[in-house]
Amino acid sequence: AQRVTQPEKLLSVFKGAPVELKCNYSYSGSPELFWYVQYSRQRLQLLLRHISRESIKGFTADLNKGETSFHLKKPFAQEEDSAMYYCALTTSGTYKYIFGTGTRLKVLA
Amino acid sequence: KAGVTQTPRYLIKTRGQQVTLSCSPISGHRSVSWYQQTPGQGLQFLFEYFSETQRNKGNFPGRFSGRQFSNSRSEMNVSTLELGDSALYLCASSLGPLGGSGNTIYFGEGSWLTVV
Numbered sequence: 001a002q003r004v005t006q007p008e009k010l011l012s013v014f015k016g017a018p019v020e021l022k023c024n025y026s027y028s029g030s031p032e033l034f035w036y037v038q039y040s041r042q043r044l045q046l047l048l049r050h051i052s053r054e055s056i057k058g059f060t061a062d063l064n065k066g067e068t069s070f071h072l073k074k075p076f077a078q079e080e081d082s083a084m085y086y087c088a089l090t091t092s093g094t095y096k097y098i099f100g101t102g103t104r105l106k107v108l109a
Numbered sequence: 110k111a112g113v114t115q116t117p118r119y120l121i122k123t124r125g126q127q128v129t130l131s132c133s134p135i136s137g138h139r140s141v142s143w144y145q146q147t148p149g150q151g152l153q154f155l156f157e158y159f160s161e162t163q164r165n166k167g168n169f170p171g172r173f174s175g176r177q178f179s180n181s182r183s184e185m186n187v188s189t190l191e192l193g194d195s196a197l198y199l200c201a202s203s204l205g206p207l208g209g210s211g212n213t214i215y216f217g218e219g220s221w222l223t224v225v
Contacts, residue, residue, distance in 0.1 A: 032208070043112075044152075044199065044216040086152060090208045095164035097142065097207055097214065101151035 002027045004089050006100035013077050014108050021072040021103050023061075023087030031089045033063055033070040036099075038084040047072075047085070057081070077107045111136065113202050113217035121223045127188040130220045134181050134202030141183040142207055142214065143175060146197040155198075158183055159206040190224045197221050 003026040013019050025031060035047040048056045050063040050070060061072045070087060087100040114133040122128050134141050143155040154167040158177035175185040181202075187194055201214040 043218050046213050046215075049213075088152075092208045095157045095159070095207045096154050096167065097144075098154065099144070099152035101149075 002031075002089060002091070002094075002098045004087050004098050004100040006085075006087055006103050008103045009101070010104045010106065012106045012108060015079055016076050019072075019074045019077045019081070019105065019107075021085050021087075021105065023070045023072065023100060025068050025070065025087075025089050025098075027068075027089060027091060029091055031091050033061075034088045034090075035059070035061055035070075035072050036086045036088055038086070040083070044086070077105075079107045079109060081105060082107045113200055113215055115198075115200050115217035115220050117220060118218065119221045119223075121225060122190050123225055124190055124192060126190050127186060128190060128222060129184055129186045130198055130200075130222075132183045132185075132200030132202075132217060134183070134200075135215055138202035138204055138215075139181050140203045140206050140212070140214075141177055141181065142201050142203075143183070143185050144199040144201065145169075146199055146219070147195075152199070155185065157207050164206055187222075192224050195222060195224045 005024045034049045037047045038044045059074045086102045089098045116131045140159045142157040144152045146152050156166040157164050161177045172188045177183045197219045199219045200217045203212045203214045205212045
């Protein structure tokens, strides 16, 4: 069965420190992976997806098929990065999204 | 362009009652999917509709059902409500069916359901 695991419920870092939000998935085929973010009082929105290979708000994520991971990274955290982050997986033809349980990132001043 | 709209935003129901939640997707989007969000379980997929057909359903009991209309608007219904059904119910829309390459899903603000 497809599964997305985010091992940390809460991650606290100081402003300017590097951030890594972990995401591991289980799926034997070729998944599409995403990171969604929910800022306080805002709706859930797409942050980035692996097929785009882009950097959004300084965040990057690389799909590692060998380790079945899609960790989200940022070299220097900002206070405005504080939010709830969800890793998600979908696969062609399954018509569903699987989300992790989320990691709350707190960036301390 | 208007975003995904969900109604009602907040509601309180009694155990045993039923509830219907509504979702209007972004104009032109034909896929609507529903999710249950709780603090302990995170976001769990309920079902997806594309062109009025349910394409997939998550691991939820038959009390959870939905439908999609010809204008892509969708409703979900929960019958015989239980306390554990208290959650934020999110709707999302996308141009194509879930899993389609590059399809981005856009979320509504959700409907907060409290069962007492």
